[in-house]
Amino acid sequence: MSLFENTLKQIRKASELMKLAGNIEEVLSHPERVIEVSIPILMDNGKLRIFQGFRVQHNSIRGPYKGGVRYHPKVDMDEVKALSTWMTMKCAVVDIPLGGAKGGIVVDPKELSARELEQLTREYTLAISPFIGPEMDIPAPDVYTNPQIMAWMMDEYSKIKGRNVPGVVTGKAVEIGGSLGRDSATSQGGVYVLEEYLKSIGKEAAGLTVVVQGFGNAGSHVARLLHDLGMKVIALSDSKSGLYCPDGLLPEKAITCKAEKGKVGECAPEGQKCEIITNEALLELECDILILSALENQLTEENAAKVQAKTILELANGPITPEADEILKGMGVDILPDILSNAGGVTVSYFELVQNQMNYYWSLEEVLAKLKPIMTRAWRTVKDNASKYDCTYREAAFITALKRLEAAIKMRRGE
Ligand code: GLU
Numbered sequence: 001m002s003l004f005e006n007t008l009k010q011i012r013k014a015s016e017l018m019k020l021a022g023n024i025e026e027v028l029s030h031p032e033r034v035i036e037v038s039i040p041i042l043m044d045n046g047k048l049r050i051f052q053g054f055r056v057q058h059n060s061i062r063g064p065y066k067g068g069v070r071y072h073p074k075v076d077m078d079e080v081k082a083l084s085t086w087m088t089m090k091c092a093v094v095d096i097p098l099g100g101a102k103g104g105i106v107v108d109p110k111e112l113s114a115r116e117l118e119q120l121t122r123e124y125t126l127a128i129s130p131f132i133g134p135e136m137d138i139p140a141p142d143v144y145t146n147p148q149i150m151a152w153m154m155d156e157y158s159k160i161k162g163r164n165v166p167g168v169v170t171g172k173a174v175e176i177g178g179s180l181g182r183d184s185a186t187s188q189g190g191v192y193v194l195e196e197y198l199k200s201i202g203k204e205a206a207g208l209t210v211v212v213q214g215f216g217n218a219g220s221h222v223a224r225l226l227h228d229l230g231m232k233v234i235a236l237s238d239s240k241s242g243l244y245c246p247d248g249l250l251p252e253k254a255i256t257c258k259a260e261k262g263k264v265g266e267c268a269p270e271g272q273k274c275e276i277i278t279n280e281a282l283l284e285l286e287c288d289i290l291i292l293s294a295l296e297n298q299l300t301e302e303n304a305a306k307v308q309a310k311t312i313l314e315l316a317n318g319p320i321t322p323e324a325d326e327i328l329k330g331m332g333v334d335i336l337p338d339i340l341s342n343a344g345g346v347t348v349s350y351f352e353l354v355q356n357q358m359n360y361y362w363s364l365e366e367v368l369a370k371l372k373p374i375m376t377r378a379w380r381t382v383k384d385n386a387s388k389y390d391c392t393y394r395e396a397a398f399i400t401a402l403k404r405l406e407a408a409i410k411m412r413r414g415e
Contacts, residue, residue, distance in 0.1 A: 194289070
């Protein structure tokens with residue numbers, strides 16, 4: 001299954017619904033620049049290992065390329081192309097002046113020593129350095145990359161340039177030019193969208209049951225934020241296993257426990273009846289809201305019909321295949337799509353870039369006061385397009401993005 005092909009299917013579907021004219025769909029079906037690099041690293045055992053790295057710059061019509069870098073053994077060019085395309089769409093949905101890109105290295109970072117990981121990050125940065133920069137392409141964290149990796153990238157790029165260039169990457173620690181609120185921004189943005197959606201269907205947040213797949217940056221923060229809104233988090237999972245506690249979990253405790261024990265499965269609250277379950281079983285639990293915050297292709301034609309949630313919030317990129325989308329649509333499940341729901345991350349990345357370029361920094365209150373209206377406005381536009389075109393929120397989110405991209409392409413190039 002090609003993830004990029006799935007992305008193109010989504011664009012095609014939206015183009016048909018909105019009757020997108022001209023060559024816009026064709027233009028957006030091809031990344032503007034594709035970079036592949038080989039990175040030789042001298043490993044701790046004295047042997048040389050060559051790592052494969054990518055950076056795909058999908059589209060820059062609305063602004064500099066923007067998107068994360070993923071370190072994962074399953075990274076490949078097809079995946080990076082898909083993820084870069086979603087970044088273009090995402091930035092257009094929330095209407096921030098950035099384009100789309102994505103990077104990746106084929107590696108399991110958990111198998112590397114800190115020295116090897118630093119070396120790999122620095123060499124990757126050097127290899128792509130002619131193509132990145134605050135006005136050109138700004139990487140950020142994604143799956144298995146973090147503020148430390150961003151610090152190494154920023155440091156290496158600054159050395160190459162001979163001056164401090166904090167705006168070359170976002171998702172840095174606040175001590176070196178990161179933005180307050182960036183760590184929880186993806187989840188916070190998703191929560192703002194979910195709250196607006198619940199209002200629109202006349203439901204109270206308090207008391208709703210929530211299942212969260214994935215316990216990385218997005219999963220752990222969203223569990224905490226939804227618990228604070230009075231929702232009941234009944235199941236969590238990481239890449240190893242899931243934990244189902246029908247009476248509810250305390251996300252803060254699970255976060256501390258996961259940091260200590262390394263596995264969510266070992267974090268059952270004492271004296272409570274909980275079950276260790278697989279990630280597959282977790283997706284099929286009865287609940288009000290299922291949050292997908294792990295990886296792509298989690299709900300497919302194989303398991304979509306078994307979903308019992310009424311609403312799905314996508315914080316991961318591409319967790320539902322187009323085939324599963326159709327099945328869930330038929331079942332009446334509302335999907336709050338990735339390019340809208342997880343756009344809070346890149347939005348605060350944009351704020352970070354702006355702060356770096358001004359060298360003037362905002363309080364957390366200021367960051368959140370700017371993030372919330374962007375997310376709620378995007379939700380309203382998507383919702384209006386869903387009514388106007390009588391389509392799903394995903395289709396409407398793509399339509400929203402395509403309209404903005406179309407306007408920019410037409411104005412700049414007359415296409
Ligand atoms: N990797 C995140 C995403 O997929 C954030 C990208 C960014 O901040 O540039 O949206």
